[in-house]
Amino acid sequence: MARTLTVVFGNGKEFAFTVGDAELAALSEEAGWRWFDREYAELDCQASSPVGKVLVIDKILSVAKFSGESRFTEDAAWAANYARHAARLLDRDKVRVDVSNAAISF
Template identity: 90%
Template sequence: MARTLTVVFGTGKEFGFTIGDAELAAVTEDAGWRWFDREYAELDCQASSPVGKVLVIDKILSVAKFSGEPRFSGDAAWAQDYARHAARLLDRDKVRVDVGNAAISF
């Protein structure tokens, strides 16, 4: 069953992705963690938790926020990688990443 992931920015701009079964099967959970760990570090994201613990949801939100709307619109391959790895880690049929409100809903 295909997964859908939508990334929404405060400007009202939405980016929708469909991740097919074969595409999802090609990504392991470990690969998803490594991808987000690397992006999180490269973007110099800041932990939102005062104790410094970073949950997967925090990483997914932070990478979207610090990458920004221009990266999603200007780098389709990167955006699809983001969606693929987030879909693998969250393992839900429908995901909405609301960057403006710092929320992920299923």
């Protein structure tokens, strides 16, 4: 079954992605972690936890936040990769990444 991932920024701008079964099957969980680890490091994201532990939800939110709305608008290939890897790691039918409220809902 296809997954739907929506990334929402504070100004009401939403980016919706549908990730098909074939796309998900082509990605391993490890590949998803590597993608987010690399993006997190390249963007110089900061851990939101005071003990420094970074959960997958923290990485998904931080990469969206530090990339900003403009990257989702201007780089469709990157945005599609973000959606595919997030959908693979979260493994839920519908995901909403609310950047301004720092929340992910299913």
